[in-house]
Amino acid sequence: MRVLQHKWWGLALAALVYLISMPWRPVALPDEGRYVGVAAMMWHSGDWLLPQLNGLPYFHKPPLFYWLAGLSFGLTGETAIGARLVSCLAALGAIFVLCQLIRRHLDKAEAPAVCAWVLIFMVAQPFWHLGSQFANLDMLVASCISIAICALASHALRPSTGLRTLGFAAMALGVLAKGLIGVVLPMLVLAIWLCWSQGWRAVFQLVWLRGWAIFLAISLPWFIAMEQRYPGFMHYFFVVHHFKRYAAEGFNNVMPAWFYPGVLLIMTLPWSPAILWTLAQRLTRTTPLGQLGLVWLLAITVFFSLPSSKLLGYILPVGPALALLLAPQLARWHAQSSGWQRRLPTGLALGGAVLTVGMLIGIVWVDTKSNARLVDGIQAQWQPGDALVFEDQFTFDVPLLLKRGQPVPVILNKPFAPQLHDSWRKEIVEAAKFDGPKGRQILLEPQAWQALRCAAPRTWIVVPRQAQDVLIPERVGLPVLASSPRLVAYLWIAKGHCP
Known part of the structure; x- marks a missing residue:
């Protein structure tokens, strides 16, 4: 426990x-295959402004994850594990800033133990554990939101220009990570909390x-550059993929209102x-940090x-809030000299570790979407000069696992009918509209x-x-010659069939 109470050793563990x-x-499909594939295409193309899905402009999400994952490829190689480091570091960053908030505003004798239980x-x-290992945008934006809330709340309790600046910079990075929720959610939380804890005038902080100048200087240039390069980008990004997705029905994963509490x-x-x-205790007995967590x-x-x-993944930003609410209580229980309350936190920790490992094993066991087996079969027979073609299919992980830096031709059978429901076909056809000739x-x-x-001696x-x-x-x-649960691969040899 003493090791965990140390500011750096606990985080390292x-x-x-x-x-x-x-x-x-x-590689989890579709998300990891899609987002890591976009980062890989950015890495191969050298175009660090434009996110590309199979060589076509992909504007569902902004570029921060792709930038960071692309940079990680230079250190770890072009793998999903390298891209997962982005989420891992983001998760650790949120934990570190939350602990700094606790150390700054709780009693010095109490804060180290609380931080240990946060960890x-x-x-x-x-x-939070699974989210820290998933290569998509959710943990990154959750971390930016958490850092912004912790920094600006800490400033409100004890003014610090540095923390205030960090909060606005984190909101800007949150916008570059996933869009407007990077600024809307911190502002929403902080405005309600300031009204409750300090009165409505405190909201003017x-x-x-x-701070807003810093926010715009960091977040705005990429959006302006994309609008200039691809007119209509702003409408597609903000109206279609923000406001319509939030307000309209018919998109993916329709769930009842109680879904997130159940999750x-x-x-x-x-x-x-x-x-x-x-x-239940916080509703009747609150402190400023308890109010913030609630x-x-x-x-x-x-x-x-x-x-x-x-x-x-949308609900990941509440992870640090749960820790902020629960960790002080765990520390108090563990400080008891004897009895079930002292043993309870340790029992919960052991049970949580067992459940987390069990869930990791379960995910590996039931995941049948991966096409790694097909890619292994192709790679075992791949020869220099071979080409790859998709027939009425584009799957995100095959080019990534094959480390194909060039776009793969996709032969489609029928015109695409506009729809709200996301699919690989909708995403790639919409991407082609921004660059018709390349599409x-x-x-x-x-x-x-x-x-x-x-066009090639051999085509898969x-x-x-x-x-x-x-x-x-x-x-x-x-x-x-190669297969996975969802795909099969044939090899066409041009020799003898082509002039």
Whole structure:
């Protein structure tokens, strides 16, 4: 416990635990394959401004994750594990700043033990632990939001220009990580908390012109550059992928309003009963940090519960709020000289560790979406000069695992009908609209195969296992040389068939 109370050694041990379990999982589809693939394309192309999905402009999300993951490829190689380091470091950053808030504003005798239990809680439960190892944008924006809330709340309790500057910079990075929630959620939490703890006039602390100038200087240039390069980008990014997604129905993962409370109860087991007990106590006995944790938890949970579309990772920003509420109570219980209260925190930690490891093993066991087996089969037979073509399919992890730096042609059968529901087809067709000439080189009609069939000595054709239509007649009768649960691959050899 004394090691965990040290400011740096405790964080180092948390990092070690995250890193040990990080490589277990295959690339998760679609999210990890998509976002790591975009980062890999940025790394290969050398265009660090433009996110690209299979060589086409991809504007669903801003670029911060792609920048950081692309940089990590230079240190670790072009792998999903390298990209997962971004989420791992983001998770550790949020924990560190939360502990700094606690050390700055709790009694010096109490703060180290509380920080130790923050670390234990954030490691020994599936919610934050799994998020720290998932290569997508959710943990990165959760960390930016958490850093902004902690820095600006700490400034409100004890003024510090440095912390105030950090808070506005973190909000700007949050916008570059995932969009407007990077600034909306910290402002929402802080405004409610300031009204409650210090009165409504305290909200004007958030109107700091120098801070907003810093915010705009960091966040705005990329958006302006993309609008100038691709007119219509701002409408697509903000109106379609922010306001319509939040307000409209029919997008992916439609869930009831109680979805996130249920997720938090299950994904924070076995700690969740202690969290509920602590919440009941906080409603009648609050401190400034207790008020902050309560507002932080409730405001963000309600915010994400309102729209019909809900994904598990959206609620990650409340992880530090749960730790802020629970850790002081755990420290008090553990400080008891004897009895069940002293043993309870240790029991919860052991149970959380076992459950987290069990869930990691379970995810590996039930994940059948990965195409790693197909890629292994292709790589074992790959020869210099081979080409790759998708037939009525684009799967995010195959080019990534094959380390294909160039766009892969996709032969499509039928025109795309506009729809709200996300799919690989919708994403790649919408991306092609921003660069029509390049889109026509990558998204092809079936007759384009006549030119592709002789463009390389050997061409690997990747097809859905349950393909309904045959768009490339020459593959009929060829043996399946590689497969995964969802895809099969054929090898077309041009020799003897081409002039």
